[in-house]
Amino acid sequence: MKSHAKAVVIGGGVVGCSVLYHLARAGWADVLLIERSELTSGSSWHAAGGFHTLNGDPNVAKLQAYTVQLYREIEELSGQSCGLHLTGGVMMADSPERMDFLRLAHAKGRYLGMETELITPSEAKAMFPLMDETNFVGAMWDPVEGHLDPSGTTHAYARAARKLGAEIELRNRVVELTQEADGTWNVVTEKGTVKAEHVVNCGGLWAREVGRMVGLELPLLAMEHMYLLTEPMPEVEEFNRATGREMVGVIDFKGEIYTRQERNGILLGTYEKAAKPWSEHETPWDFGHELLQPDIDRISPSLEVGFRHFPALENAGIKQVINGPFTFAPDGNPLVGPVQGLTNFWCACAVMAGFSQGGGVGLALSNWMVNGDPGFDVWGMDVARFGEWATLRYTNAKVRENYSRRFSIRFPNEELPAARPAQTTPLYDVMVRDNNAVMGDSWGLETPLWFAPKGTEPKDIVSFHRSNDFEHVGGEVRAVRNGVGVTEIANFAKYAVSGPGAAAFLDRLMTNRMPKTGRIVLSPMLNEFGKLIGDFTIARAGEERFMVWGSSAAQVYHMRWFEKHLPKDGPRDSEVRIHRFDQTLVGLSIAGPKSREVLEKLVDTDVSRGAFRFMDFREMAVAGAPSMVNRLTYTGDLGYEIWMPPAYQRRVYEGIKEAGAEFGIVDFGMRALLSMRLEKNFPTWFRELRPIYGPFEGAMERFVKLEKNDFIGYEAAAREKAKGPRLRRVSFIVEALDADVMGDEPIWAKVGKKDFGTVEKPHGFGAPRFTAGGAAVQRSEGGGASREDPAHIRGIADGEWRVVGWVTSGGYAHFVEKSMAQGYLPAELAEDESEGLFEIEILGQRRPARINLLPPFDPEGERMRG
């Protein structure tokens, strides 16, 4: 074994081998993979080998599409077959809600370069004749699905990596990891120590143990998973003989079943409700190529549905039941990227669908390690998306919930109950018990969403359509706009940045100029490629003291970036201290035309219009509690954000309610706040603002001071401005019916034959396109389900109409009484406010939409500045 390597990858499952291959392909030949036993000695060897592109997160879906496309490349390079069967697959809807879900998924596919198609149950039966189609109302066909040989695929990655110079050390366990002062890692193995610049945790079933070697408790847990293989079935053989094709894969959501042809029989797996974790606390090192005891009783409810939906299966002999463990993160997506607080320690774990996602994970991670950036939008799988609240027990409850809901519909207004409440503010009881709040989970913190009338059950009726919250959220919005309301804002990220170097540090990270003492600015933050990686409110509390607020969910992500850019060993004047408050600082916001009068009653400071102006910051006592007050709110109305230690929050809240009583003050929740931001055309972080957009694309130019010319991302931003942005964020008013946009809907434009070749959502790598009848589909063994008739390709054109963009978020703007959406369009279309030019596809229906350049509420910002 070599004694030095640029990078050591721990674990030779499909993910570790993919990471190794991608690192070598990116030019790092001096890389070493260390495997405890043989390759595929964790989950990888007993996988069912299915792959597909569909994922709730379009960015992860893109990675899955990349993974599937990659197999041809590694087969060619390695000479090792992956055993690909690109059969295509159908997803079966048994209810109108599930059909809505498929319509949404299909609509997303329109700008992701996917060629899904909505089909009838009879059409699906023609591809998988074992089904009783009368159980279903519709289906979605996806040509880019299939199955492969898990071991062959893992070895293909490994061989391809070796060909590019990477090395693999088998039968040698990593037992300890230590780091020297200069950052060098000592990777201590059973056979000696390797010094490495970088370490990657691809430990799969043992990823927690590898994490613990560096003091990390990674939020992942293995679950038992069963699939069964039948004896050869005459129905299958007959279909193959008659058509010369293999049967397609099927997902039956109702039965929580996936099924497909395996040799002359059928493979059927379940994600059963009675989900069972495996090795909840630690994974034994001596677990190897073993299977777990099958438990048919546990999956029998799913099998019962399966036998009804696929009657021929009931008579099939069961050849084998496989039960094996594999790992999940609390939300079911992988944990990838650098770990905050550790230098050059990387994760690629909790990859629950290694054969759909492994390639994309390897690409993202290798880009990140080699170029300093994943190269595209990987937030959905960034290890930084979980905070310290994602403990072992939290993870256990959430992973079980996620597993048992794998085939359940997640509605846009649905809050999942497991592991809650995790964190609460001092107002939790007041909100829940006294105010009848419907609470939501905001990065582990309970946050009021809306307030149900007294005497009713505070509960959302989950739906893709407008629901029971609609009139009450509307009531909260109107009460704020016409008078005053109060809401909790503890669920923001809050940081103090201080020290002699604080101003210079922030100036370098942020695109805006730093404010004078007592003033506030809004500022995006860019990466070196000029893409949006943050959006902050920054107040200067003193010459060397700043308060910074941002998106709650991005706290670890942003801390990781801040720490990376802290000045190293400089003179004293470069010293910068960053403190993340988390819930040691909480907040309340009051907003509406009467909010100043409320504040005036609570303070001994002059907060009159002239003395406390829009975008001012002051430290003052509010209701006798030491507080920080920002003269702005996300409602876009006259309003204030008031920040205080939690011990004072209740006192301030009670003071506000008392002072506001004469103005009829109401409590309002996050949904009202988000509705109000829509009618102001304000963007949100992670929806409108993401690392795939530049600041001019995101319409953030007011906050980008190019004349500063020394911030990170300056060159790229200057180029973007000089060339003109390719895309542009816009707001729409939509003629919606009883459902508003949720995000990710396609935007159609009547542009005749004009070709907008760039309508695919940007993601950073060559867009993998799969052409029905093209090379990818033709790989299907036995002709499979390849559908060469171009009529089956539902492209992105329809007569004069083209899909030209995508929605990022939206909803109902209650005060202006309009359904609104925000999204991205090619810049040349983004200023045309004509009627009849755009349509937005909501639940399969194309609804007329019109660009709205000025915010429909208070377009001149008079209320906000008032």
Ligand SMILES: Cc1cc2nc3c(=O)[nH]c(=O)nc-3n(C[C@H](O)[C@H](O)[C@H](O)COP(=O)(O)OP(=O)(O)OC[C@H]3O[C@@H](n4cnc5c(N)ncnc54)[C@H](O)[C@@H]3O)c2cc1C
């Ligand atoms: C029954 C079943 C069916 C499945 N079906 C599918 C499917 O159809 N499609 C799909 O995409 N996925 C499927 N999966 C999931 C898939 O198997 C996983 O996503 C994938 O195997 C994860 O790969 P990995 O490389 O992350 O982890 P693993 O395969 O667990 O590999 C980790 C490797 O790291 C090594 N290792 C750990 N710690 C150390 C150390 N300290 N020193 C040296 N080596 C170490 C281990 O020996 C192991 O070889 C299935 C899983 C199961 C159990």
